[in-house]
Amino acid sequence: MKLYEFQAKEVFAQEGIPIPRGRMVATAEEAAAVARELGRCVVKAQVHVGGRGKAGGIKLVNTPEEARAAAAALLGKPLKGLLVRYVLVEEALPIAAEYYLSVTIDRVPKRPVMIASAMGGVDIEEVAATTPERIARLEVDPAFGPFDFELRALCAQAGFAPAARRGAAELARRLYQAFLRADASLAEINPLVLTERGELVAADAKFEVDDNALYRQPALAAYKEASEEDPIEAEAHRRGVNYVRLQGDIGIIGNGAGLVMSTLDLVTRHGGRPANFLDIGGGARAEVVRQALSIVLMDPNVKGVLFNIFGGITRGDDVARGILEAVRTMDVRVPMVVRMAGTRAEEGLKLLEGSPLIPAATPDEAARRIIELVAAR
């Protein structure tokens, strides 16, 4: 789960990491009021996209009137396709230098890794690609956490100004703490601003929480609702359905993440456009299948649905019963193709005989068939 910048900064502040003075607001009026209090400000759109500044989502303002205008120009409008519901109004910092600092988990050593660079304020992947020598890296032994001497070496190697290194090492220790305490998968400060007064301030913040750990992070789980931008995804997650919305018109339902992913690939390969990813999981019963179909059909773009089921623990007859139940209780007006194999697939297909569902023998045939049917509409 991605946090918004203002939420991430709350997490940082709780750990004693300095953040700019400011407030999150939802109206232009409030934005002007905050600017009146703080003086020169930045108005920042709160959306989960990279390259927000370049897309015009960050504006420097000198007066409350400018703050009002900037907020009005952002609020309620899309930025890179995402609706801006909040803006963060913050004091403009007197910048002496911009650094980069992050913690994430490196899947190869299977450990947390801290990354620091004096090239802050730009895309770090770009820095890594063009000037890798400007990036310092510290693999942390999770049994001990980072040692202070390691953090000092990290900040020195990153090329931070000598006077700022002690403070930066301390801030890095707190960032690691925040990462651990919140079960994060990413905690990133970019830029970490060194002000003209010599203070270090987290001017921007990115924070992603491990979804698997939300059960023990009630304070962060409360952010979840606010962080989900797609209404169908939000509804799916409320009902416990594993759904990702995509851009196309063919709804996809299957059991198992890998199988669903490869079904999307097949449809794409044959020239179709999947509308979603939906995994009913292992051992799904009829009710789960009904829920799944109702979620997929919430998307008005869906012009056909493809079921790809390989029965293991999941039984074909259970899935078929779920589909039939769904068709009985819902007004389904799009063609549906079913490919079913494995445990009780024959029984499942038998149950579906006489229903509007069209059987297909292989995933490939199923993909082709649903594309034809959608194209014919």
Added chain:
Amino acid sequence: MAILVDKHSRVLVQGITGREGAFHTEQMLRYGTPIVAGVTPGKGGTRFHDLPVYDSVAEAVAEQGADTSIIFVPPPFAADAICEAAAAGIRLVICITEGIPTLDVVRAVRYLAERDTRLIGPNCPGVITPGEAKVGIMPADIFARGPIGLISRSGTLTYEMAALLTSAGLGCSTCVGIGGDPVIGSTFIDILELFRNDPETEAIVVIGEIGGSDEERAATYLAETWYPKPVVAFISGRSAPPGKRMGHAGAIISGTSGTPQAKVEAFQRVGVPVAETLEAVIPLLREARQR
């Protein structure tokens, strides 16, 4: 021969009295898997399907000589169960549980690093050596014994592939689901290394997906170590958009890393054919074995 599990394994089920644990213990017993005991803290002294149940792994090891463990413990307690098995001297731990916090897995893997225990998973379907031992949740009847080693990050695609191998008259020596989480105990390279030395395994199928760089690293390993057996790969998630987590916690393209293109190219660069569909794995496998 086979790898990891066989008829001589002495299997322990951690979480044997839970819903999943109980169901799959029955299935594994029906297959003929040599299960010797179960563990559920608080249920020690009881029996389950004629198997002794213990409070701790240490007791199960001391009294039944268990050397392999399969874990069905719920996510909040699963990492602890992995460490308990390692502490008791279990040599192979297969963790089925999906949804363990990544930092818990990181700590467990760190704990295992100093011990002689191999971890498969978490979030995996387990391991099967057809005809000898099924230490996992896979449907048994689609597997046949044969010369192909199968390694996969996905459960259902493992089943699809196994069924295709069986109907092609090929079959598996051992089939290993390594798991769909970002941090897993054994990666492609670890299992490829085991298949390398297994005389029964003549060729290997690798089923990868978006996210991370294990496929790329496996490709480099195959080339650098002059891998002696043919390998065919399949990558799922080729149409997945960046930044979206596709079901598996580990299946996500972040920035420029974890893309399907990089994985496909890495394999092709070292001469490993990459099948466009699972069905296409079979002819590629036949071709590769003839060379």
